[in-house]
Amino acid sequence: MLVELVSGKKFECSHGVSLLDAAANAQISLPYSCKTGRCSSCKCRILSGRSEALAIEIGLSDDEKKAGYILSCIRTAASDLTIDAEDLDGIYIPEVKTLPARIDCLQKLAPDVMLATLRVPPTSAFSYLPGQYIDVIGPGAMRRSYSIANAPNCRGHLDLHIRAVHGGAMSDYWFNKAKENDLLRINGPLGSFFLRSCASLDLIFLATGTGIAPVKAMLEAITELSVDEQPRSVTVVWGGRVVADIYYDIQAIGGRHTFLPVLSQAHSEWSGARGYVQDALLENGPDLSDAVAYACGSQAMIASAKVELFKAGLAPNRFYSDAFVSSGSI
Numbered sequence: 602m603l604v605e606l607v608s609g610k611k612f613e614c615s616h617g618v619s620l621l622d623a624a625a626n627a628q629i630s631l632p633y634s635c636k637t638g639r640c641s642s643c644k645c646r647i648l649s650g651r652s653e654a655l656a657i658e659i660g661l662s663d664d665e666k667k668a669g670y671i672l673s674c675i676r677t678a679a680s681d682l683t684i685d686a687e688d689l690d691g692i693y694i695p696e697v698k699t700l701p702a703r704i705d706c707l708q709k710l711a712p713d714v715m716l717a718t719l720r721v722p723p724t725s726a727f728s729y730l731p732g733q734y735i736d737v738i739g740p741g742a743m744r745r746s747y748s749i750a751n752a753p754n755c756r757g758h759l760d761l762h763i764r765a766v767h768g769g770a771m772s773d774y775w776f777n778k779a780k781e782n783d784l785l786r787i788n789g790p791l792g793s794f795f796l797r798s799c800a801s802l803d804l805i806f807l808a809t810g811t812g813i814a815p816v817k818a819m820l821e822a823i824t825e826l827s828v829d830e831q832p833r834s835v836t837v838v839w840g841g842r843v844v845a846d847i848y849y850d851i852q853a854i855g856g857r858h859t860f861l862p863v864l865s866q867a868h869s870e871w872s873g874a875r876g877y878v879q880d881a882l883l884e885n886g887p888d889l890s891d892a893v894a895y896a897c898g899s900q901a902m903i904a905s906a907k908v909e910l911f912k913a914g915l916a917p918n919r920f921y922s923d924a925f926v927s928s929g930s931i
């Protein structure tokens with residue numbers, strides 16, 4: 602079956618192969634993240650033709666399904682198709698590799714957040730775009746996704762911010778068993794949650810919990826941009842339950858940005874913002890006409906922020922997100 606993008610690019614998709622994989626086989630990059638039909642980063646619209654879901658599209662609402670939206674990671678073609686999907690071909694996306702990686706150091710950033718710094722072989726020439734994630738393949742071939750929390754650096758170190766999930770198999774490894782020099786494997790870089798060109802735009806970053814990890818990497822990258830490439834403004838809104846959840850000093854990254862921590866279960870002495878990150882952002886009615894939003898963390902925050910920001914005037918193609926849905930396969 603032949604699939605055509607609105608950009609005019611075309612690729613073949615055999616029945617049973619996902620549109621995302623078929624596009625990748627033809628060297629065409631479409632947006633994606635979890636690849637399991639949950640996070641909805643690969644949401645796009647069928648303009649003509651028939652397609653079939655390969656699994657349940659949990660990441661789509663009934664209204665979106667009725668409006669012709671699909672998730673390209675778990676949809677295949679049932680006839681020739683035309684689809685409206687963001688074509689990332691103008692952007693250099695580094696090659697995906699599987700590499701050995703050793704734990705360089707482990708450090709608790711909060712009672713339930715571990716900083717794991719991995720080092721890859723210096724000869725591997727591993728590169729990534731700030732905001733992307735990797736799959737870590739651990740003991741027993743257990744595989745989990747983690748965003749890289751630092752912009753690329755010459756030391757070849759990859760920082761991961763890992764939240765302990767109650768009863769989680771990989772969490773048990775990181776928090777109870779992992780030690781420096783352990784040998785793991787990584788597969789990546791993955792996903793399309795990375796900084797697009799941002800010159801003269803108002804950037805908004807919304808994060809909950811360890812969703813700050815890719816935001817930190819992007820903020821570091823912004824400090825390296827030339828004057829002409831710089832955004833007009835940067836606002837970072839980071840939400841947690843209690844003070845300990847705001848475990849990193851975002852101001853220490855440097856650059857000009859407004860930082861707004863928001864707590865949902867703050868004690869009475871907390872004088873900062875309370876509630877949800879999207880509400881805290883929108884409280885003072887910001888002008889979103891030249892804004893681009895990057896949201897990362899809980900799926901509930903992302904779904905709600907998307908609706909609220911669009912209502913407040915954000916353009917539909919200016920919301921990028923990475924939902925930290927469960928990535929467990931073993």
Ligand SMILES: Cc1cc2nc3c(=O)[nH]c(=O)nc-3n(C[C@H](O)[C@H](O)[C@H](O)COP(=O)(O)OP(=O)(O)OC[C@H]3O[C@@H](n4cnc5c(N)ncnc54)[C@H](O)[C@@H]3O)c2cc1C
Pocket residue numbers: 634635734745746747748749761762763764765766767768769770771772773792811812814923924925926927928929930
């Ligand atoms: C693209 C992507 C990037 C990610 N980046 C990060 C990151 O940078 N930092 C980070 O801490 N996590 C991140 N995650 C989540 C991470 O990959 C794991 O899913 C999570 O750490 C749990 O793994 P586990 O083995 O401890 O739990 P599992 O053994 O896989 O699961 C234990 C139980 O917890 C539930 N569960 C698992 N994950 C979640 C979750 N996220 N929310 C709610 N319930 C869950 C499972 O359904 C299961 O019932 C990311 C996920 C994705 C898809």
